Amino acid sequence: MNLLAVVGSSRKGKATDTLVDKAIEGALSKNPELKVKKIYLSDYNINYCKNCLACRDSKTKEPIALCAIRDDMDILNKDILDCDFIILSTPLHNGGVTAMLMTFFERICWTLAKPEGRYLTFYGCPTSRTDKKRKVISIITNGSVPPIYRIICDDATKLINTVTRDILNGKSLGSLYAGAIENRGVEYYFKKAYKLGMKLT
Numbered sequence: 001m002n003l004l005a006v007v008g009s010s011r012k013g014k015a016t017d018t019l020v021d022k023a024i025e026g027a028l029s030k031n032p033e034l035k036v037k038k039i040y041l042s043d044y045n046i047n048y049c050k051n052c053l054a055c056r057d058s059k060t061k062e063p064i065a066l067c068a069i070r071d072d073m074d075i076l077n078k079d080i081l082d083c084d085f086i087i088l089s090t091p092l093h094n095g096g097v098t099a100m101l102m103t104f105f106e107r108i109c110w111t112l113a114k115p116e117g118r119y120l121t122f123y124g125c126p127t128s129r130t131d132k133k134r135k136v137i138s139i140i141t142n143g144s145v146p147p148i149y150r151i152i153c154d155d156a157t158k159l160i161n162t163v164t165r166d167i168l169n170g171k172s173l174g175s176l177y178a179g180a181i182e183n184r185g186v187e188y189y190f191k192k193a194y195k196l197g198m199k200l201t
C-alpha cells in the first residue's frame with residue numbers, strides 16, 4: 001500500500017513539514033509495510049492552469065486526462081493514481097491554502113476528474129475518473145489563530161475536503177488544525193498529528 005504525503009509549505013523542516021512527519025510516523029506505527037513518498041510541491045515545476053479545458057473535455061476512459069502543459073504534474077498525477085493513502089498539508093495563507101497547493105489542486109481538477117458529477121439540480125461537477133478509493137487526512141498550520149477560531153479563519157479545510165471527495169475519490173478521515181504555532185510551538189501538536197496518522201491505515 002502506498003502513502004503519498006504532499007507538503008504545501010515552502011519551508012522544509014518547519015511546522016507543516018514536521019507535523020507531516022509525525023503523521024507519517026503514526027501511519028507507519030500501524031502499518032510498517034507502507035511505502036511512503038513525501039513530496040514538497042516547492043521542489044516541482046508546476047505551472048498555472050491555463051483554463052484551456054483540454055483535460056476537462058477529453059473523452060478518454062483513462063484514469064488521467066492529458067493536460068496541455070508538460071511539466072512535473074505528469075509525475076505527480078501518476079503518484080496520486082498509485083497511492084492508497086494521502087496526507088495533504090498546508091500552512092494557512094490569507095485564511096486558505098498556499099498558492100502552491102491551490103495551483104496543484106487546479107491542475108488535478110480535470111485531469112483526475114471528469115465533468116460528470118451531479119450536485120442537487122446541476123450537472124458537470126468534478127467526479128473522479130477512477131473507482132479507486134483513497135483515504136485522506138489533512139494538516140493545516142497557522143501562525144496566530146487558535147483552533148477555537150477555526151470556524152471563522154479556515155477556508156483551507158473545506159477546499160481540501162471537496163478536492164478529496166470529488167477529485168481524489170477519497171474519504172477524509174480527519175484533519176488537524178494546528179493553530180497559533182507562533183505562541184504554542186509546533187511540539188504542542190506532535191501527539192495529535194501522530195494520532196491522526198494512525199487513523200490512515
Ligand SMILES: Cc1cc2nc3c(=O)[nH]c(=O)nc-3n(C[C@H](O)[C@H](O)[C@H](O)COP(=O)(O)O)c2cc1C
Binds near residue numbers: 015141144
Ligand atoms: C503569505 C502568508 C499568509 C499567512 N496568512 C496567515 C493567516 O491567514 N492566518 C494565520 O494565522 N497565519 C498566517 N500565516 C502564517 C503561517 O500560517 C504560519 O507561519 C505557518 O504555520 C507556517 O508554516 P510552515 O512553518 O510550514 O511554513 C501566513 C503566512 C504567510 C507567509
